[in-house]
Amino acid sequence: MWRRVTARAWDVCLEHFAGLSRPFGRISLRSCNKRGVVTISVSPAAGLADQPAKVAVLGLPPLQEVTLRALVVNEQGTLFDSCAHYQAGEQGEIDLSGEPSKGGDYTGLEPMGLFWSLSPAAMEKPYQRLEPRNVKAPMKMEMFVHQGYSQPDAIPGPVLAKTRVERWFILPEVRRIRLKEGAVRGSLFLPPGNGPFPGVIDMFGDEGGLIEYRASLLATHGFAALSLPYFNFEDLPKAMEDFHLEYFEEAVRLLLRHPKVKGPGIGVVGTGKGAELASSMMTFLPEVVAAVCISGCSSIIATAVHYGKITLPGLRFNMSRVNISESGVFDIYEALDDPMDPANSHCRIPFEKAEGHFLFVVGEEDRHWKSSSYAEIAIGYLRQHGKNNFTLLSYSGAGHRINPSFTPVCLVALDRVLGVPILGGGGSRAHAHAQEHSWRKILEFLQFHLR
Template identity: 35%
Template sequence: MSEAVPPVLSVRPSRALVDEKFSVQVENLPPGCPVTVRSLFQSEDKDFWEAYGHYVSDHRGTVSVSEDVSVGGTYTGKEQMGLIWSMRPVPGSREGLRLRKRDMCTPMLVTISVHRGHQGFRDQTALASALVERWYMAPGVQRIEVREKGVRGTLFLPPGPGPFPALLDLWGGGGGLQEYRAALLASRGFGALALEYLKADDSKPIAMDGKYFETAFEIIKGHPQVAPDRVGIIGLCFGTLVTLSLAAEYPTIKPRCIVCISNVHHKSTKNTVSEFPEEVPEKFETVSAMKNVLVWRDMGLAVLQMPHPKIPVGNIDCPMLLINGTDDQNWPTVEVASDIIKMMRETGKDSLVTRVDYPDAGHLIEPPFSPHFRATNFMLSGTRKKVMMLWGGKTKPHADAQEDSWRRILSFLQLHLCGDPSLNAKL
């Protein structure tokens, strides 16, 4: 490789939202030169994550990640965003990590670099590198901490005066205040209140009575920059159980539409939502697929086969989007979706349901290009016992599901909150 004309690496755009694609190109290589293109990111927990593809330069001495085929690495084939969605902890890292951004006011800073050959690249000095900014918050998005009337959360509002359509954003049983999806929704034109209702330390409810959620819904509806008649709810995992309950059982909460990702619709034997996460693991045996890894799918199937209380979803009168992965090992979400549709059909409302099942996708279907986690550390509700939870999914199909589902979610929200199925964003 000539030292007189060093390789040039370019990334365009170098600053973008996390759901936007970039193009990586390396020039000034010798023709037929084997190189490795690598991404490296240090999380807020100080863990390093990487992805890499092995390439061979063309007759012009050029490698284009979006146009050329990776012949090995953390991804193979022609994958424009493989350097992001195939990220994994570097060798020697702690086990069971999950990558989640906490500070929405700063970007993910990802270093893209090119190295000689296909082996030993971690020990080399890079031939060239570039720093890329990946943002959840677009310029002009407002981040407002909500600490009123007992409600804890963060409200994100798009740039401009509004009024905007908006969503109540509910995450799953891991607890804590997760802001990144709400920030990205605001970047795409929707106000979003990320609500904390489970504590991250032990997943005990902050307040699981209906009044807490009614108050949160009223807070977002009552904001002067929110259109009060265009507010929906989006939930993941346990958040879908809450979402369905709010839409079906609380007359004061009338969402314009709901989005449920990885569906749960059963309640505890006492007919409550709050006790379900603790009660079910105590009553049913979990299945271990491998040492120290919990698989709850079979437990969920057992719940489905019993006369267990369910959310009366037939009471729901708004459009709903159900998104699930067929390799979900945490809960039988595909079967739950079928049961939800059956219950809606019994009340003549199945036309309100849009269902999408993604082959070989797992439980944690997140915004586009988020790294895939087949199993991660998880704190069991109530016991505070730390376990390894199997979520399922195969990396490439799961990545495809995340990209496609985000497009569908935005289109669904545009249609039902704005009356326009077209997208504001180029995705």
């Protein structure tokens, strides 16, 4: 019943704002600044999801204590929320860029805290990620100002003001082309203009399927970005099986043949299993000249990788080394076999064969596996062979899944294959800062090595 009431309330909010002017994907909001009228403004009211927004409240009584609250309903109808406590200044104003939160889902000076701290509401199934499945539509957010301090998951005080926000993962001029050519499946995002544009292949981890939001954001920053699924999509294998690098090689050559893609080389961005595949592509495919490896491993994991007559078998997981908390969260940090064990040397990715440049992005508190150590292992092999074609971004306090700036942090995620919550590790605030910094560095890295 609560879910149905919430959904109806959301529909009413959408109807209320339906008449707003929306030129070029923007919302035009008019607020009254008369004395005694409380208003909340977000600028831009409609903007790119990886760009900051300025949040301010005006018209409060001096030193008034309030709770700011954000609500989002995803495509599946799940409600996500966040809240923070603020106190107005002597003039009755609150500017999140200069005022620290005094409580709620985060504390301290966090101008974008209401965005990155969004998590499933109390009545929802926990551990769900807030990630868009349809990048052509914005993430719609309602933001409220409530009287007094109210704790997360508690009934908030009276509403003093509200506004609506849209967070877009794509620009209107970016073209999205669904690909089904040869064995390759995916979505190609092309920036506006004639190009040619630097080409990037984007891949995620062992959840499979087509995940487009990072590729669409890359296209907004001037890259021709191919979101490449490799299982659990259309006629691709339903589950992870042994991988043949020829599939990824075909995707690389397909991208390079496009008239709007600038050669002779491309970049690859991968997270988790995608990072392992990105490393393999960089090692064996000369057309790949830059690889961003986020929370990856220095060896092949679980399923083997084949390329011609070369086979790299996968490290195994030992489930006896998995710890399960009283709340049912799985900690698999120690489950993976040691890549440095001589018995596992045949699983190692030969990084030293790569001629391009690596960017390793890791969280030092990653509990999904030891990605920080794995990055050091990969760097060690490069150094042993006299190579310095790498950059390491290692973040204290960050966990496993490091996404673009300001996207909601999910430190425990429901595994879409196993159906159990997996501990990703880290702290929300440190992880959010790692996302903001690393995304900027990823864009700089790709721009430098592909242009």
